[in-house]
Amino acid sequence: MKAVRLYDALDLRVEEVTRPSSPPAGYVTIDVRAAGICGSDIHNFRTGQWISRRPSTAGHEFCGRVSAVGNGVEDVLIGDFVAADSRFYCGQCEACKSGRTNVCEHLGFVGEVCDGGFAEQVELPARLVFKHDPSLDPLVAAMAEPLAVALHAVRRLNPPQGEAVILIGCGTIGGLCGLLLSHLHDGKLLFADLNGNRAEMVAGICGGSVVALDKSQARAALGDARLRYAVDATGSTRAIAQGIDLLDGGGAFALVGISHGKLDLDPNILVEREISLLGCHAFEGELGDAIALLPKLQSSLLQFSEVLNSLDEIPDAYRRLMDGRTNKLKTIIRIAD
Numbered sequence: 001m002k003a004v005r006l007y008d009a010l011d012l013r014v015e016e017v018t019r020p021s022s023p024p025a026g027y028v029t030i031d032v033r034a035a036g037i038c039g040s041d042i043h044n045f046r047t048g049q050w051i052s053r054r055p056s057t058a059g060h061e062f063c064g065r066v067s068a069v070g071n072g073v074e075d076v077l078i079g080d081f082v083a084a085d086s087r088f089y090c091g092q093c094e095a096c097k098s099g100r101t102n103v104c105e106h107l108g109f110v111g112e113v114c115d116g117g118f119a120e121q122v123e124l125p126a127r128l129v130f131k132h133d134p135s136l137d138p139l140v141a142a143m144a145e146p147l148a149v150a151l152h153a154v155r156r157l158n159p160p161q162g163e164a165v166i167l168i169g170c171g172t173i174g175g176l177c178g179l180l181l182s183h184l185h186d187g188k189l190l191f192a193d194l195n196g197n198r199a200e201m202v203a204g205i206c207g208g209s210v211v212a213l214d215k216s217q218a219r220a221a222l223g224d225a226r227l228r229y230a231v232d233a234t235g236s237t238r239a240i241a242q243g244i245d246l247l248d249g250g251g252a253f254a255l256v257g258i259s260h261g262k263l264d265l266d267p268n269i270l271v272e273r274e275i276s277l278l279g280c281h282a283f284e285g286e287l288g289d290a291i292a293l294l295p296k297l298q299s300s301l302l303q304f305s306e307v308l309n310s311l312d313e314i315p316d317a318y319r320r321l322m323d324g325r326t327n328k329l330k331t332i333i334r335i336a337d
Contacts (some may be wrong), residue, residue: 027125
C-alpha cells in the first residue's frame with residue numbers, strides 16, 4: 001500500500017509499504033478515508049524536533065472505516081466509521097490516572113511514536129478511535145481532532161457571555177476557535193493575522209471583524225468596549241507580547257500556538273491587570289464533543305478547506321504550506337471513499 005513517511009527534517013517520501021497484518025490484541029485496523037495536514041506536521045518536517053523513529057508514517061488528523069479488530073476489542077466493530085485520537089498516552093502515570101491524558105508524562109502522538117494516517121491503512125489502539133455518523137463527509141470527519149484542540153482552548157479561555165474575544169492567527173486552530181465561539185458565545189469576535197485575505201475569509205465565515213494588533217483599532221472595532229479575552233494560535237512571541245498589551249484588566253489569554261523563541265515578559269503586567277495566561281495542550285475529553293458538533297459546522301469547515309486527491313500530493317503540499325502559499329485554513333487529503 002502507499003504511505004507518506006518522514007525520515008528526517010525536510011525528508012518526506014511517498015513509498016510502497018506492507019499493509020498491516022491482523023491487528024494485535026486491543027488494536028484495530030482502519031481503512032483511511034481522509035486525512036488533514038496539521039501545522040505541527042509542518043513544524044516537525046521543517047525542524048525534525050519530534051522525530052523519535054525513522055521512518056514513521058506521518059499524519060494524526062484522520063478518519064476511516066474499521067476493517068479488522070484484535071482480540072479483546074468490544075466497543076468497536078468492523079464497518080464502524082471512526083475518527084482518530086492523536087494522543088498516544090500511557091494510561092498509567094499520575095496525569096493519566098487523574099484524567100489529564102493531554103499532559104501524560106510519557107505522551108507521544110500518532111504519526112510520530114507510531115505510524116499515522118497518511119496511508120491507505122493504519123493500526124491504532126481501539127481506545128484511540130471514536131465513532132462518527134456514517135453520513136458525515138470524510139473531509140469533515142478528518143477535522144474532528146483539530147476541532148477538539150480548538151474546543152479545549154475555548155473551554156480553557158471560558159470568556160463570560162457578552163465579552164469580546166480576539167483571535168490572533170487565522171490558521172487552522174485560530175479559525176476553528178473563532179468558528180466555535182461564533183456558535184457557542186455571544187460576544188464580538190476580532191481576528192488578526194498577517195495574511196489579510198485569510199483573516200477576511202475567517203472573519204466573514206465567523207461573523208467577526210479584522211483588526212491589527214493595535215489598541216486603538218481594537219477599541220474602535222468594539223465601540224470603545226473593553227477587550228479582556230484573547231487566543232493566540234500563532235506561537236509568535238511578538239504577537240503574544242502585542243496581544244497581552246491589547247488586553248484590559250480582569251481577563252485571560254489562552255496560548256495554543258507552537259512557539260519559537262522565548263517571551264520577554266514583565267510579569268507585573270499580568271499581576272497589575274490580573275490577566276490569566278493559560279497554556280492549552282491538545283485536548284482532554286473534547287474529541288467526542290467535537291465530533292458531535294461536526295454536522296452543524298460542516299458547511300463552514302468545507303469553506304475553510306482545500307482538498308487534495310492523492311497521497312502523492314502531500315510532499316509538495318508540505319512545502320507550499322511551509323512557505324505560506326495558501327489562503328485556506330486546512331489541507332485535507334481524500335484517500336478513499
